[in-house]
Amino acid sequence: MNLSHFIDRRKNPKGKSIGNRQRFLKRAKAQIKEAVNKSLRDRSLKEIDKGEKISIPSKSTAEPRFRIDPQTGKREAVHPGNKEFDAGDKIKKPPKGPGKGKGKKASTDGDGEDNFQFTLTQDEFLDIFFEDLELPNLVKRSLKEIKAYAYKRAGITVAGSPTNMNLIRTMRNAHGRRLALKRPSTKEMNALKERLFELERISQPDEAQITEKKKIIADLETMEARRRWAPFIDPLDVRYNAYEPTPVETTAAVMFCLMDVSGSMGEREKDLAKRFYMLLYLFLKRRYERVEVVFIRHTHHAEEVDEETFFYSRQSGGTVVSTALDKMLEVQKDRFPAHEWNIYVAQASDGFTQSGDAKQCVELLRTEVMPISQYYAYIEILDERELEVFSSEDSGAELWRAYRTFAPEWPNFAQTRIARPQDIFPVFRELFAKNNREAA
Amino acid sequence: MTALEKPTLLFDDADWNFETLQVTLDAIEEIALGDLKLDIYPNQIEIISSEQMLDAYSSHGMPLMYKHWSFGKHFARDQMMYQKGYTGLAYEIVINSNPCIAYLMEENTMTMQALVMAHASFGHNHFFKNNYLFCQWTDADGILPYLDFAKKYIAKCEDEYGLEEVESVLDAAHALMDQGVFRYNRPPRLSDADKIAKMAARAEHEELTFNDIWRTLPTVEEPDEEKQERQQEVRHIKLPEENILYFIEKASPILRPWQRELVRIVRNVAQYFYPQKQTKVMNEGCATFVHHYIMNELYNRGQISEGAIMEFLHSHSSVVFQPEFDDPRYSGINPYALGFAMMEDIKRICEDPKDEDREYFPEIAGKNEWREVLKDAWANYRDESFILQYLSPTVMRDFHLFAIADDAKESHFEVSAIHNASGFRRVRERLAASYDLGSHDANIQVVAADLEGDRTLHLRHDVHQGRKLSDETKDAVLTYIETLWGHEVKLEEVGA
Numbered sequence: 001m002n003l004s005h006f007i008d009r010r011k012n013p014k015g016k017s018i019g020n021r022q023r024f025l026k027r028a029k030a031q032i033k034e035a036v037n038k039s040l041r042d043r044s045l046k047e048i049d050k051g052e053k054i055s056i057p058s059k060s061t062a063e064p065r066f067r068i069d070p071q072t073g074k075r076e077a078v079h080p081g082n083k084e085f086d087a088g089d090k091i092k093k094p095p096k097g098p099g100k101g102k103g104k105k106a107s108t109d110g111d112g113e114d115n116f117q118f119t120l121t122q123d124e125f126l127d128i129f130f131e132d133l134e135l136p137n138l139v140k141r142s143l144k145e146i147k148a149y150a151y152k153r154a155g156i157t158v159a160g161s162p163t164n165m166n167l168i169r170t171m172r173n174a175h176g177r178r179l180a181l182k183r184p185s186t187k188e189m190n191a192l193k194e195r196l197f198e199l200e201r202i203s204q205p206d207e208a209q210i211t212e213k214k215k216i217i218a219d220l221e222t223m224e225a226r227r228r229w230a231p232f233i234d235p236l237d238v239r240y241n242a243y244e245p246t247p248v249e250t251t252a253a254v255m256f257c258l259m260d261v262s263g264s265m266g267e268r269e270k271d272l273a274k275r276f277y278m279l280l281y282l283f284l285k286r287r288y289e290r291v292e293v294v295f296i297r298h299t300h301h302a303e304e305v306d307e308e309t310f311f312y313s314r315q316s317g318g319t320v321v322s323t324a325l326d327k328m329l330e331v332q333k334d335r336f337p338a339h340e341w342n343i344y345v346a347q348a349s350d351g352f353t354q355s356g357d358a359k360q361c362v363e364l365l366r367t368e369v370m371p372i373s374q375y376y377a378y379i380e381i382l383d384e385r386e387l388e389v390f391s392s393e394d395s396g397a398e399l400w401r402a403y404r405t406f407a408p409e410w411p412n413f414a415q416t417r418i419a420r421p422q423d424i425f426p427v428f429r430e431l432f433a434k435n436n437r438e439a440a
Numbered sequence: 441m442t443a444l445e446k447p448t449l450l451f452d453d454a455d456w457n458f459e460t461l462q463v464t465l466d467a468i469e470e471i472a473l474g475d476l477k478l479d480i481y482p483n484q485i486e487i488i489s490s491e492q493m494l495d496a497y498s499s500h501g502m503p504l505m506y507k508h509w510s511f512g513k514h515f516a517r518d519q520m521m522y523q524k525g526y527t528g529l530a531y532e533i534v535i536n537s538n539p540c541i542a543y544l545m546e547e548n549t550m551t552m553q554a555l556v557m558a559h560a561s562f563g564h565n566h567f568f569k570n571n572y573l574f575c576q577w578t579d580a581d582g583i584l585p586y587l588d589f590a591k592k593y594i595a596k597c598e599d600e601y602g603l604e605e606v607e608s609v610l611d612a613a614h615a616l617m618d619q620g621v622f623r624y625n626r627p628p629r630l631s632d633a634d635k636i637a638k639m640a641a642r643a644e645h646e647e648l649t650f651n652d653i654w655r656t657l658p659t660v661e662e663p664d665e666e667k668q669e670r671q672q673e674v675r676h677i678k679l680p681e682e683n684i685l686y687f688i689e690k691a692s693p694i695l696r697p698w699q700r701e702l703v704r705i706v707r708n709v710a711q712y713f714y715p716q717k718q719t720k721v722m723n724e725g726c727a728t729f730v731h732h733y734i735m736n737e738l739y740n741r742g743q744i745s746e747g748a749i750m751e752f753l754h755s756h757s758s759v760v761f762q763p764e765f766d767d768p769r770y771s772g773i774n775p776y777a778l779g780f781a782m783m784e785d786i787k788r789i790c791e792d793p794k795d796e797d798r799e800y801f802p803e804i805a806g807k808n809e810w811r812e813v814l815k816d817a818w819a820n821y822r823d824e825s826f827i828l829q830y831l832s833p834t835v836m837r838d839f840h841l842f843a844i845a846d847d848a849k850e851s852h853f854e855v856s857a858i859h860n861a862s863g864f865r866r867v868r869e870r871l872a873a874s875y876d877l878g879s880h881d882a883n884i885q886v887v888a889a890d891l892e893g894d895r896t897l898h899l900r901h902d903v904h905q906g907r908k909l910s911d912e913t914k915d916a917v918l919t920y921i922e923t924l925w926g927h928e929v930k931l932e933e934v935g936a
Contacts, residue, residue, distance in 0.1 A: 004465055004483035004561065006458060009492060010546055016495040017515045023603070024512030053520065061513055063611075064916035065618050066882045066901075066909055073906030074847045078871040080773060081764020082842035082858055090852040091844075118516035119523065 024061070025124065031056040036120070036128045055117040130283050151243040160240025173237035181230040184223040192216050192223075253342040253374075254292040255284055256328045259310070260349035262299040262319035269381040273348035274311055276379055276424050280346060281307070283432070292341075294331055300354075302327035321353040321399060322360040329368055338372040345369065348379045351397025358402035365403075370410050377431050378403055378415040450743045456550040461485075464554050465561075471737045472562040476730065476811060480565040481540040481580065485557065488543050493533070494519055496543060500713065501533040503541060504587040506594040506705070508610050531755075534560035536568040536716070538580040551748045555755065558734040563727030570819045571722070573715035583712060590705040597698050609699050612920035613685060613706035618881050620685030620710040666697070680885035680900065684921070685710070687886045693895050694926030703924065718877055721823045725779015729814070732756060732780065762839065773871075781835050782827075786813055789832065796833055800864075823875035831868045833859075843870040848906070882909055884931070895927040903935045 025032060035054040085091075120128070156169055199205060199213045257277050261270060277295075284291045295310035296302055299317030302324040324347070332343065353361070370376060380400050400415065407413050416427050450467055451460040465485070472478045488496070498515035499505035531552055535541040542560040544553055568574050579586075598606045613620070674691045681687045689695070689703040716723065735756075739749040762777035763769040786804070789797045790813055793805035804813050817826060842858040843866060857863035857870070873879055888898040899921075901909060914931070921929045 004469065004485060006461060006465075007484060007486045008458075009486045009488045009543075012488075012492065014489075014491055014495075016492070017498050017512060019507045020498065020509060020512030021515060022512070023507060023509035023607070024516060027509045027607075053524075061509070062913075062916070063510055064615055064913035064920070066884060066917050067913050068880070068882055068907045069910035070848075072848050072908040073903070074845070075905065075907065076843055076845045076856060076870050077874060078773070078841050078843045078867055079765035079770075080762055080839040080841055081766060081770075082840040085842055085855045085858060087855055087857050087860075087863055089855040091855070092852055093850075116513070116517070117520060118513075119520045 028056055028061050029128075031060045032120070033128055036125060053117060053119050055115040058116040061116060126282060126286055130286060150246055152246045154242045154244040156239045157242040158239065160242065164240045164243070166239045166241050169239035170233070170237050173239065174233045177234060177237060178230060178232070182226070183230040183232075184226055189220065189223055192220055196220070252290060252292075252340060253344065254294060254332075254336045255280070256294045256296060256332070256343070256345045257281070257310070258302075258324040258328060258345065258347040258349075259295075259297045260299075260319060260321065260324075261297045261315045261317075263316045264319055264352045265350050265381070269350050272381050272418055272421065272424065273379070275421065276348060276418065276428065277346070278311060279424065279428055283428075292336070294328070296324050296327050296331070298324035298327070304331055319353050320357050321349060322357050322364055325361060325364045325369060329364070332372070342374045343372055344375050344377075345373055346377045346379065348381060349399060350382070351380045351399045353399055355398070358398045361399065362402050362406050365413075366406060366409075370413065374412060376410070376413045378413070379427070380415065380417045382417050382419040384419045448743070449745055450554075450738070451550045451748075452745055454549040454551070456548070456553050460550060461553060461557075464550070465557055467738060467743055468554065468558050468562065468734055471734050472558070472566075472730065475737065476562075476733065477815075478562055478566040478730070479570055480562060481538045481569050483561040483565065484539040484541045485561055486541060486543050487546055489546050490522075493543065493545055494522060496533050500709070502535065502587060504584060504591055506587075506591045506610075507598075508614075509607065510614065532556040532560045534564045535583075536564075536574060536578060536580055536712075537583050540565040540568060540580075549751065551744070551751045552755065554738070554744070554748075555731050555735060555752055559727045559731035562734070563730030564723060566730070567719070567723050567726045567818055570815070571715070571719060571822075572820055573718060573822055577715050578712050586708065590709075593701060594705065597702065601698070606702065608923060609695075609702045610706065612923045613703045615917045615920040616685050616688075616924075617706060617710040619884055620683060620707045621714045622683050622686070622711065623714075623878070624682075674891075679889075680887045682883075682885050683707070684884065684886055684899070687889070688921070688924050691889055691891065692925050693891065695924065715822075718822045718824070718875075720775040721779040721782075721875065722818065722821065722826050723779075724776045725783050726814075726818050728756075728760060728776050728780040729783040732784075764840070778835075778839070781838065782830055782832070783814060783817075785832050785835050786810060786817065786830060788834075794834075800832060801830075824872050827875060828868065828872035831871065833861075833864050836864055836867055841867050841871065843867050879904070882907075887932075895925075897921070897925045897927065897929045899929065899931045901931060901933045903933050908933055 032054065035056050156166060196213065196216045199209055199216070202209060205213065257280065259270075259273050259277065265273070281293060284293060293307075295305050295307060297305055297310060297315065298319075298321065299315060300320045300323065301317075304327065305313075328345065332338070336343065365376070378399075380397065400417075403413075403415050407415060414431055416431065418424055418427055450464045465483075472480070494515060496503070497518050498511045505511065531545060531548055533543045540561065542557070542564075544556050548556060568580065574580070594606060594610075670690055677687060677690065685703055685707040689700050689707065692700070695703070735744070735749065735752045738744045744752075760774070760777045760780050762774045763771075787810040789801055789805050790807050790810035793801075798805040807813065817830060821829065836859040840859055843856045843863070845854045845856040857866035859867060883902045883904065884899055885902070886897065887900045890896050890898075909931075918929055918931060
């Protein structure tokens with residue numbers, strides 16, 4: 001019996017429901033965004049790069065149907081597992097707590113839950129978080145680093161490689177040419193041939209049949225000849241899709257991350273700074289394909305390190321902030337000439353530096369760093385108690401005060417303070433919000 | 441009988457391949473057709489990965505479905521539940537179509553594949569092909585082509601009129617799915633070739649007459665001929681009409697032709713699933729009974745090993761596990777458990793009746809023809825009537841069933857009947873009634889529509905036993921109805 005057969009679908013394209021998922025995310029966008037921002041506040045460094053379980057109010061994506069209210073009317077239900085009840089027994093109803101309904105029974109009716117939980121992928125999560133953030137002032141100096149080319153369709157040509165052959169055009173041309181040159185079709189010829197075979201099967205053909213036979217043979221020959229010089233496809237017919245390399249303008253940008261890892265920065269401060277940079281790094285990595293990131297950490301001397309070391313290794317020592325600026329300038333001169341690169345700098349410190357060094361920093365910023373930078377963000381990491389003491393913008397640690405004096409001269413210089421993990425995200429958004437530069 | 445031949449195992453380890461699947465399927469088919477004499481659609485068995493299973497879950501288990509955010513929502517939920525380990529996936533999904541499509545998960549062991557094939561490709565398959573509800577109310581040949589049409593049509597509408605426009609119609613129609621089925625008159629067949637052709641032509645026509653200039657006008661006129669035809673149909677609708685979606689589709693003063701088509705699609709999908717909702721116990725019971733019989737028979741014939749039968753019994757017993765009412769896992773009666781127990785008991789009553797059974801089931805007790813009795817039950821009953829007819833005292837005792845009366849006005853529940861001689865009939869009647877969808881879904885009907893005047897749509901909810909509509913969703917659904925109707929909608933609750 002051949003009633004059944006198997007099909008292996010495992011290799012079928014995955015993600016059949018992606019379209020539905022996108023529609024769903026779009027639908028609940030506002031709520032999801034809020035949930036994402038909330039959950040980001042308390043995540044640890046390593047978790048930031050992962051997907052996240054979030055829960056949104058189910059109201060936003062409710063699918064209401066008419067339902068019978070279980071709190072009205074009469075009903076009779078049958079349940080399994082009777083142990084001691086007998087007909088006529090009365091059982092006190094459980095008290096109606098708010099939202100509790102009648103315990104189990106209410107929850108099986110569905111639609112009882114207040115929140116809808118699901119998991120966002122890492123991509124979706126970060127996309128939502130970084131939405132409407134961008135690097136300030138990008139492109140202003142966007143000097144052409146035209147290294148990338150993309151191939152774009154550029155019409156049809158008569159020459160090309162076989163892989164680019166445009167079948168539709170080719171066949172259409174061939175068809176037109178065959179019609180114009182009256183190429184005998186295979187159908188026609190088959191008809192004649194059949195007739196010929198018919199005639200040949202006649203054992204004793206009469207005069208007319210012999211003439212017809214000869215005529216058919218002659219016709220077939222001319223047709224064959226015609227077909228030879230009017231082939232099915234002629235090299236003339238063939239067309240290719242043309243592609244032209246078009247230069248793609250890329251904006252070259254480099255982000256310098258300067259972090260103080262000296263002894264005065266406690267574990268908490270370092271953790272805050274790292275979180276900030278982690279966020280910055282993820283943001284850049286996702287939004288800009290062509291952004292270089294340079295990590296510089298400093299104590300009393302500065303060094304360029306890789307991502308891994310920057311985020312995860314420990315170090316301790318004295319503090320000379322200007323060394324980091326020196327190092328940054330050295331790297332910049334070496335590899336990122338100012339006329340070809342958009343230069344961004346983010347600096348995090350607790351604001352303490354060797355006495356006199358703050359002046360040195362300001363001097364460096366004023367004369368060398370700011371003139372070549374698109375944007376400079378200074379983040380000061382404070383103790384929570386300090387935040388109260390320094391509630392005014394004017395008071396602060398040495399570096400903060402020094403920067404305050406010079407900040408007004410440069411509209412693309414921003415400074416801000418962080419004391420708790422919760423502060424990072426608002427501050428980050430403030431620093432990189434779209435169209436918010438003038439305010440900074 | 442093959443038992444006389446030297447018994448060889450069909451498979452002897454947990455891994456499966458297509459060869460062992462085929463051999464096993466043949467052996468199962470031998471028992472299903474030769475011994476049980478089942479009558480089935482041809483089988484199409486598809487092997488899928490767990491991810492594809494999740495995909496299928498989110499869209500009513502159908503291989504084709506139009507796109508809508510609610511399916512994405514269900515997918516997100518199921519995926520999280522699965523990944524966090526709160527729930528497992530079903531071992532299979534089976535679709536009422538011809539050929540009958542069953543999905544098997546690639547992770548299943550060979551024993552599980554055998555179980556699932558017996559369960560889905562023979563048990564459910566036989567039920568789909570023979571049960572009167574499915575025969576009369578759904579169209580196994582037409583469903584896949586129809587869904588294909590629906591999917592493409594909706595995608596085209598999204599291109600043409602925008603995602604939001606399409607979504608707002610679908611959202612509203614989905615809210616009325618429970619009120620979008622014909623319960624008593626038989627719905628028209630889907631597969632009428634000319635009907636699909638007509639729909640395609642209609643879509644085509646819209647395409648041709650589509651003109652960007654007229655786009656900003658509130659309605660695109662439908663062709664006169666069709667309008668007259670539709671209005672003719674509206675005149676023939678006898679009020680009250682229980683199928684609200686049908687009424688709206690035909691009579692709504694504001695819907696444009698393509699929007700009517702969307703409503704029709706949702707209505708047809710709802711109608712297609714309606715018999716399944718009425719036969720959960722029977723459908724699962726039938727499939728479970730069949731897989732149980734076949735697997736045991738395979739073992740008796742020496743075709744599967746002791747290990748395999750142990751593995752089978754382990755999963756079988758978890759499938760038919762019925763937690764008791766005071767168990768935290770309890771969430772109502774397990775249709776697999778009840779259906780399986782009832783069908784096994786029918787077999788017992790036929791073969792080995794007790795005096796009590798002769799009293800309750802004189803027409804089948806000791807008849808010995810259990811195959812015929814079961815097949816007759818599978819063909820001619822739905823859950824409600826099946827339970828009313830066949831729930832035996834033995835099963836009620838085994839389940840320790842008891843009925844509880846709940847009057848919202850009272851402070852106490854009352855145990856109205858238990859599994860003893862004086863309570864059997866009452867328990868049975870109550871349980872059967874609880875499977876009558878009419879007692880779950882509110883009975884809401886269109887009673888009047890003032891098509892000439894202010895166009896108000898009047899709905900009436902016939903309140904049964906004082907059970908009113910929940911306020912939580914009532915207004916939201918009414919708002920949805922208003923988006924489809926375009927004018928005021930009034931809902932009256934009568935008979936409280």
